[in-house]
Amino acid sequence: MNESSLGLDEPPQPNKAESYRVLARKYRPQTFSELIGQDAMVTTLANAIRRDRLAHAFLLTGVRGVGKTSTARLIAKALNCIGPDGNGGPTISPCGVCEPCRAIAEGRHIDVIEMDAASHTGVDDVREIIEASRYAAVSARYKIYIIDEVHMLSKNAFNALLKTLEEPPAHVKFLFATTEVHKVPVTVLSRCQRFDLRRISAEKLATHFAWVAEQEGAQAEPEALALIARAAEGSARDGLSILDQAIAHADMEGGGVRADAVRQMLGLSDRGAMRDLFGLLLGGDAAGVITAIRRQYDLGVDPQSVMQALLETVHGITLVKVGTPDDPAQSAEARDMLGEWAGSLSNPLLHRLWQMLLKGHEEVARAAMPIEACEMALLRIVHAASLPDPGDLARRLARGDSPPVQPVGGAQPDGPPAAPAPAPDGPPVQQLPTSLDDLAALLERHNKHAMESHVRNLISPITFDPPKMEVSAARPLPSEFLRDLAADLREITGVVWKITASDAPGEPTLRERRRADQEADRASVLAEPMVAAAMDAFPGAELASWTRKQNG
Known part of the structure; x- marks a missing residue:
């Protein structure tokens, strides 16, 4: 027997590579306890299961990535779970080990049918469901139909479904999911128990992402996770996709997930740079504004994200001004700066800035030349910063003062350049009070x-x-x-x-100080010998008023 007959001369075969599962699929919730930010819905479902008051149709609505399809699968598991011993009933805490639970989690249960309404929009697709719903479940307690993006069904498809949806067989449950509930006919809405899945808060997302990063063995800065959570806009799936990319980027760089890398990856503007830019806007520094915006543009920052960051700054100042709690994701430097601006900027000015930035954001979004549109919008704000506040102007006119006149377009008369005029924001500075x-x-x-x-x-x-x-x-x-x-x-x-x-x-207030001084003066008058003798001679007498004689 030679080596060739034993196959020893064949090269070693590589091990079959395992396919990578993205984080959004790997960490899809498998129990209701793993569902983030939907406590009210879970409580309602738990009570309905305990009291045996289960609806025949559920409608799950919410923004993308909040867990609509995952929730539908969890409900399917909860209704069909038989427990580890095979004798269990519907429960809000499915075991995850029985055959129905495992088959539903793996998407292979014959009695749990998932359909994407985006690709099955016609009435014929719905008729197949109606015909199949007449037959009992093969092995599960309930035959369950999960229809994703149900709003994309045609009008005829909805009409065909109405009768079955209103009076379905006892063994059938319908679970609908949609991001655009306003497109679902009211006749369908009235036949479903509706759950509005909430947008997940940035704080909860950041905490969840920190746990996922730990499970993946990746180091991540808290600020980086806060940026990812903010960019996810309430969607766990979007956030996990960004985190997946950030971890891969970190591995390429040979370090952990850093805030500056995430900011660069997302094309976000640097918060410190945006605060500097906002200060230049308030100061009316046109050249400084252009330099700052071009520097951000050269770093790859989208002009529209610049306008959005400035809008967030104005919004943050306004929230501080009305006394809302501090954002834990903000740095101490950012909170101090927002607090300083909140103390110096009036509400009317903040509202004017908001409106001008909002208009600029819309212009940049539609513009063929975004960076130029961004510059023009910011220069418009710079020009407005040099104008008097409408309230100050009205008070000046009421006093009979003449409003300042500025050359149109900033043109200067012939001759040497004139010195910059003081901002028309009030009368000449006078000595400030000392107390x-x-x-x-x-x-x-x-x-x-x-x-x-x-x-x-x-x-x-x-x-x-x-x-x-x-x-x-x-x-x-x-x-x-x-x-x-x-x-x-x-x-x-x-x-x-x-x-x-x-x-x-x-x-003490000035009023309290005056009262304290009066009480002390009264006590000193009552303590004088002649006044004390008079008060003793006339019991019940009161000191109504007094005047001290001035010496000299």
Whole structure:
């Protein structure tokens, strides 16, 4: 016997490669406990199963990737599970080991029929379902039809399904899934138990992605996972696809999943660069804005994503201004910057910026030259930043002041360039008040009597360092009070005031100080010998008022 007869001269055969499963399929939920962010639906289903009040048709709706098809398969498992011992009934916690559970999970159960309505839209496809539904299930408790993207069925197909959907055989359940529920006829909606699957929050997605990365043995920065979760827009499937790509990119680079790499992979703008760009917009620096936007464009950032990042910045400032909790995905630097802008920018200005950026975003999306459209939109905002606020302009006209006149297009008269004129945002800067009492007196001199009364009665200062001031919010303050106070002081002094509130205790208000001084003065008067003797001589007498004689 030679070596050739034994096959020893044949080259070794390579092992058969296992096909890679993408993360979105590998980590598809197999139990209701693994379903993210749909607690209300799971509770309703659990109660229905326990009380034996199962609907004959379910409609699952929601944005892409929130788990509609996965939920339909879980419901099929829950209704057909027989338990490890083969004697179980419908349960919200299917065992996953019995034959029905395993067959449904693997997509091979003969009594669980999945159909994509996008490719089976006609009435003939529905007639096949109607005919087959008459026959009992082969091996399962229920024959279940899962129809994905059901809104794509034709009108005739829907009409053909109505009678069977309203009075189906006892052994049949229908599970419909759609992303566009408004396209489903109301006659179908009224025959189904509807579940609206919620968009998954970025925080829950980031936590889930961190767990998936750990299972895959990949290192990932929390900021990178937060970026992926934000880009997923509430879709677990989209987020897992991005995470899959990010892990592959990290392996190519020889490191973990980093935030800068994810940002580059997604074509997102750098948050710090966007904050710098927003500051240039507010400062009216046209040349700086063009330089900054071109730098982002050269790095591969989409102009439309720049406009979106600026919109998110304005939205974030507005949320801080109304007092919403901080976004945990934001850095401390970002929160500080948003807080500073929230204290210095008025609500009307933020709304103007939002509208102008929103219009610019629409223009960039439609433009044949996106980067040029982006530059023109931002320059329009720069020009608007140099114009007076409509409220300030109305107050000036009411006082009889002349509005500033600027050359059209910024043209200058002949001769040397003129020095830049001060921004028309108020009167010339004057000396700032040195105490809260001076501030109240300043408001009184400028006929701001209502605001002066509020300052004396309500403000409990923590720090007073004009034009910055921090006051205590331990006692409730009127809505928009601090904003209106900052606007009045800007109008009077010509500088922007930053007035913030915190829950820390502050000093007494001016009214409380005056009362304390009066009580101390009254006590000192009552302690004088002549007054004390008079009070003893006339029991029940009260000190109604007093006047101290001035020396000299």
